Amino acid sequence: MSTETIDKEILRGGQFLVKETKCDDVFTLEDLSEEQKMMRDSTKEFVDREIWAHWERFEGKDYAFTAETMRKAGELGLLGIAVPEEYGGMGMGFVSTMLVCDYISGATGSFSTSFGAHTGIGTMPITLYGNEEQKKKYVPKLASGEWLGSYCLTEPGAGSDANSGKTKAVLSDDGKYYSITGQKMWISNAGFCNLLIVFARIEDDKNITGFIVENDPDNGITMGDEEKKLGIHSSSTRQVFFNETKVPVEDMLSERGNGFKIAMNALNVGRIKLAAACLDAQRRVINEAVNYANERIQFKTPIINFGAIKAKIAEMATNTYVGESGSYRAAKNIEDRIAIRVAEGNSHQEAELKGVEEYAIECSILKVAVSEHVQFTSDEGLQIYGGMGYSAEAPMESAWRDSRIGRIYEGTNEINRMLAVGMLVKKAMKGHVDLLGPATAVGEELMGIPSFDAPDFSELFAEEKDLVARLKKVFLMVAGSAVQKFGPELEKHQQLMMAASNILIEVYMAESTILRTEKNAKRFGEESQATQIAMAKLNLYNAVDVILKNGKEAIVSFAEGDEQRIMLMGLKRFTKYTNNPNVVALRTQIADKVAADNGYTFD
Known part of the structure; x- marks a missing residue:
């Protein structure tokens, strides 16, 4: 791929907020190459054989077994995916490294943590910051698993x-x-x-x-x-x-x-890879929960048939699909940005560092969103198991406990929420993302007369994409006014920044999910993507609720009088559906598909 082509296809970090992304320009799990699919499948096979089959040993605090399994992963090349070939690794691209982090997470939190600590913060600092002598001396031993x-x-x-x-x-x-x-x-x-x-x-x-x-x-x-x-x-x-x-x-x-x-650059990489490391953990929980719900009979029927259980299954599957959509979109953006820098003459080290740094905002967004998804999913999975879920004899108990660390790793979610907004504001001040122009335009729109023309929503996702564009205006309205009011002091108003960040997160994740689904509906047909379309719509509905709550909280925290009234009216206008979706029907559709497949099959 040429530098010119890449530049046309991807936006810079944070620009998703102010520039349109076309569905053909996002990368999805459905775009994996044959080589990447083989890598995914071999990782899943390793997890099934060497880890999942022995999850009770891991729960028994068998540290020696963890180390032994890590070395087996090294023998298969899984510890050296991101390591350049000249230092004993496979030299794969960023998407491939994400893929292995993703599917290795279907094992246990114990192994996933050890894997991430070794490949990420244990090996990567030397690969990216070490001199030639250091890399030759240490990296091959780490890539092979000889050293941990x-x-x-x-x-x-x-x-x-x-x-x-x-x-x-x-x-x-x-x-x-x-x-x-x-x-x-x-x-x-x-x-x-x-x-x-x-x-x-x-x-x-x-x-x-x-x-x-x-x-x-x-x-x-x-x-x-x-x-x-x-x-x-x-x-x-x-x-x-x-x-x-x-x-x-x-x-x-x-x-x-x-x-x-x-340390900070290691955390940027660690954040997006932590998001990936929460994905297959969710798929496994869903698979186990659905299998149990299909077999558990109460009141003479499998509990999977109850609406309350269907609602849980639908939200669990939707969150997983959403996390995949955002994670792989950003991973490919990073990979392409690295390619741009290599083409411009940067070294591998400099290109990867700058490529990841460019999307630090998205990395923080994903870390927060997906770590919270996995905790929600494991909690609902345990609930579906009922009393059995609380027993250490069943896998839900350990999945629930393991998921909790995700919100603390790689900078707490509170830190990352504030970082996402703070970094975006700094990018705007440096001229890397034009927030001022769009924020000013939103302010002018608030003072104008709204259009009463009936929009054309005949195409797939036309209404949803229009709504996402308006949700972006909510962030611009809130953040633009807050920056104008507080300037450099904004970072001291942490609750305001947290509310703004919640809006930003929902926008990115909702847009990523819609774009992935639109792309696949265009090439595979809408009928084949019916459940994915339902998940995209359900997630957007949930996102609107979050944005309404946080938008109101932010506005009333700093605006008064006419300013507050106008902004609250704008919030209502920007979050309004023309046609409210039937959320119960969407959840039922999603849950019925997952139940029929006896698990999550959208990856």
């Missing part, structure tokens, strides 16, 4: 405020090594890792520095006991203590003071 990686950032006093860590790195008198002293906590893979990415502060530097540290207990490294956690039981999680641990100067990662940048 870990990532030491969080400290007792440094969680969301990652740059406030107290761990120190002191240069030796001869200048040959640094001595690292400090405490790290919540370290995934700590109990069986061979290598740690460690962040420490040199002297009184403003920013922390990254180091590559081999795990040698004779070098001042000790581990706390395994943490007792709500879920992810066989993911080894320990405190790590460094007592004058000697690290050769050549194992500093990147430059002095660059650690905070490394």
Whole structure:
């Protein structure tokens, strides 16, 4: 694909809000290549054989078994999907790496966490920030599974405020090594890792520095006991203590003071991959719940036939479909942006870093949306099982516990909500996204006389796409007025930013779902996509409710008098359906299809 073609097909990060995206320009799961489908299927086969069949062992906190299974994944090449071929990996594109993260998540939260910690924050910092000697020395061992990686950032006093860590790195008198002293906590893979990415502060530097540290207990490294956690039981999680641990100067990662940048960029990648890692977990829960509901007889009928159960199944399936739509849309945008930068002469490292950074807003949106979807899905799955779901003998209990960590990983959902809006405002100030022009136009529209012409909604999704365009105006109205009122002080109004972010999230996810479904209806026929069309409509209906609530909350928090009245009238106008959908019928249609297929079959 040429740079010119890519530029025509994709928008820059955040521009989805102010520019139209055509359905033919989004990537969907239905666009996977044959090679990608084979990779997906081999990952699913590995999960079924090596992980799902032994989920009770994982729940038994068998850390050695987790490490053993990780090495088996390495033998199949699953740990090196994103690693360039010259360092022992497969050198696959960003979509393929997302695909493996997605389908590996159908296993257990324990294994998915260990996998993500190793391939993402354990290996990726060296791949993207290491020098040639470091990459040749360490990355092949990590890509093959010979070595397992870990990532030491969080400290007792440094969680969301990652740059406030107290761990120190002191240069030796001869200048040959640094001595690292400090405490790290919540370290995934700590109990069986061979290598740690460690962040420490040199002297009184403003920013922390990254180091590559081999795990040698004779070098001042000790581990706390395994943490007792709500879920992810066989993911080894320990405190790590460094007592004058000697690290050769050549194992500093990147430059002095660059650690905070490394950490933040690792989180950007981690956020979208966490979204992917919540998808097959949802599919598995749906499959188990539907199978149980088809077999569970109450009042002389399978409980799948009850409307209350159908409503749950429909919402679970819809959330999963929505998460797929947004995740793979953004993944392909990132992959294409990387290709643009490579074509422009950037190195692989720089291209991938900048490609992901471009879509940091979308990464935060997806992290929040899909991590909350998986918790909803697991909760409803447990409810469908009833009392049996509460038993540790059934898989729903562990799925429910494992899902909870998603809202905390990679920056809490509260942090990511504020980041999404904050980054968008900063992009606007830099001229990367034109928010001012569209926001001004919305303000003028509010003062004008609305059109009473009957729109033409004869084509598929014509009304829904018109509604999405108006939902974007809600965000522009709220955010534009808030920025005008508070300026740089906006970040201090966290509840307002959270409400604005909820609007932004719903817009992106609803649009992604509609575009995916429209694209597939055009090429496969509307009849074949009937259930997907129903899911897109159901999700949009739910999104409108969320946007109405958050729009009102935001407006009344900062606007008064005529300004408040006009904005509330605008909110009502922008969220109004011409033809309200029959939500009960939509849910029934979706649930009947899932029940007939005995599981989720839309991927």
